[in-house]
Amino acid sequence: MKEKLEKAKKIIKENNQEHLLQKYDELNETNKEELLDEILDLDFKQISELYSNTNKEFKYDNNKIKPINYVDKSKLDKATKEMYDKIGLEKIKNGKLAVLTMAGGQGTRLGHNGPKGTYDLGLSSHKSIFEILCDTLKDAQKRYGIYVNWYIMTSKENNKATVDFFETNNYFGYPKDKIIFFKQGRLPMVGEDGKILLDENGMIKLAADGHGGVFESMDRENIIKDMLEKSIEWVFIGGVDNVLVKMVDPTIIGLAETKNVLAAGKSVVKANPQEKVGVFCRRDNKPSVIEYSEISKEMSEATDENGELIYGESHILCNLFNIKAIQEISKKKLPYHAAHKKTNYLDRNNNIVKAESPNAFKFEAFLFDAFESLDDMAIMRVKREEEFAPVKNAEGVDSPETARKLYKAFFKL
Numbered sequence: 001m002k003e004k005l006e007k008a009k010k011i012i013k014e015n016n017q018e019h020l021l022q023k024y025d026e027l028n029e030t031n032k033e034e035l036l037d038e039i040l041d042l043d044f045k046q047i048s049e050l051y052s053n054t055n056k057e058f059k060y061d062n063n064k065i066k067p068i069n070y071v072d073k074s075k076l077d078k079a080t081k082e083m084y085d086k087i088g089l090e091k092i093k094n095g096k097l098a099v100l101t102m103a104g105g106q107g108t109r110l111g112h113n114g115p116k117g118t119y120d121l122g123l124s125s126h127k128s129i130f131e132i133l134c135d136t137l138k139d140a141q142k143r144y145g146i147y148v149n150w151y152i153m154t155s156k157e158n159n160k161a162t163v164d165f166f167e168t169n170n171y172f173g174y175p176k177d178k179i180i181f182f183k184q185g186r187l188p189m190v191g192e193d194g195k196i197l198l199d200e201n202g203m204i205k206l207a208a209d210g211h212g213g214v215f216e217s218m219d220r221e222n223i224i225k226d227m228l229e230k231s232i233e234w235v236f237i238g239g240v241d242n243v244l245v246k247m248v249d250p251t252i253i254g255l256a257e258t259k260n261v262l263a264a265g266k267s268v269v270k271a272n273p274q275e276k277v278g279v280f281c282r283r284d285n286k287p288s289v290i291e292y293s294e295i296s297k298e299m300s301e302a303t304d305e306n307g308e309l310i311y312g313e314s315h316i317l318c319n320l321f322n323i324k325a326i327q328e329i330s331k332k333k334l335p336y337h338a339a340h341k342k343t344n345y346l347d348r349n350n351n352i353v354k355a356e357s358p359n360a361f362k363f364e365a366f367l368f369d370a371f372e373s374l375d376d377m378a379i380m381r382v383k384r385e386e387e388f389a390p391v392k393n394a395e396g397v398d399s400p401e402t403a404r405k406l407y408k409a410f411f412k413l
């Protein structure tokens with residue numbers, strides 16, 4: 001330990017982050033060791049680069065953006081739909097599909113005290129979001145005769161609460177060995193002066209590294225290995241907060257197989273050109289997502305000869321990846337985006353600073369940045385009222401109230 005301490009002292013001095021050990025002497029032995037390990041593990045160069053990028057303005061080049069082809073699921077002719085479904089069903093029944101739910105987010109906008117998946121949607125059944133998702137897998141079991149493997153990505157902060165919730169609820173009647181939890185990665189938060197923050201206990205303030213961290217975490221936590229051992233070929237990766245998500249969908253698997261691509265994404269058409277959502281596009285001829293903050297007014301309003309928005313396919317975090325694509329992406333570094341956040345931290349005098357406005361930077365990778373590693377992907381437009389009911393905000397748009405309404409309408413409750 002003494003050796004570790006000396007090493008850590010040297011590293012933080014070299015990197016101008018000497019305050020990281022300011023509370024060291026007051027920590028218990030376990031935390032002392034953990035703090036030293038974290039310091040020795042930190043990539044200080046990366047953090048300093050991420051911090052320097054926070055004051056660089058991103059310049060987007062809309063000339064590099066082109067529309068992407070998509071198919072509308074509801075407009076597929078009968079023979080094509082049947083062909084896709086047959087291929088997809090074959091894969092599902094043979095255990096070639098796994099589903100993965102990303103549940104490592106903080107859910108700050110919803111403000112629920114606990115992991116978002118444990119939130120009671122307010123149905124008369126009082127089902128939590130996790131149970132609602134599990135229902136779709138139980139339904140798939142009835143239809144296809146197979147319990148699909150369900151991987152759940154948590155964060156260090158919410159892992160225990162998530163696993164305990166499943167345990168208390170007896171895994172909602174789903175076979176326990178078919179549900180695998182794993183933790184995503186973390187990055188330190190940095191103050192406006194570029195100093196790494198300490199949390200209220202004097203430990204490094206770490207935060208989940210964004211949903212784009214899923215690929216790297218799958219590699220690090222041996223999830224890819226586990227999937228390969230189970231001969232899984234396709235993985236549906238979605239967020240935890242869409243209560244109409246259709247995780248086991250033969251059509252999209254058949255579409256991806258037929259088009260010979262390694263990934264596919266579901267889209268819903270934008271509610272209106274100004275809607276604040278990212279849309280699928282091609283960027284430098286690679287599949288991509290253009291964010292609402294990047295797209296010009298002209299582009300967002302442009303329509304084709306049928307009056308359809310050219311950039312109208314919203315990315316809803318419902319994507320299918322071939323295991324080969326996951327293997328490849330997991331070895332690459334996705335870019336991190338800085339978010340200016342409100343956070344409490346320990347100042348240099350060991351006083352807790354309570355944030356009233358954004359005062360720190362959090363760094364997150366976005367899943368859709370992975371699309372650019374692929375030559376092509378298939379996009380399938382689905383109906384919003386059938387597959388998209390997000391729970392994001394405590395009230396107003398995309399809130400439990402709107403999601404509950406959509407859920408009840410779909411299931412005719």
Ligand code: UTP
Pocket residue numbers: 102103104105106107108109110116153184208209210211238239240241317364392
């Ligand atoms: P959001 O972007 O909505 O973030 O995540 P959030 O953390 O849930 O909510 P806010 O922004 O704090 O209110 C979309 C999906 O990605 C997952 C979330 O759990 C959600 O399913 N996610 C997000 C992760 O798994 N890890 C992350 O680091 C971020």
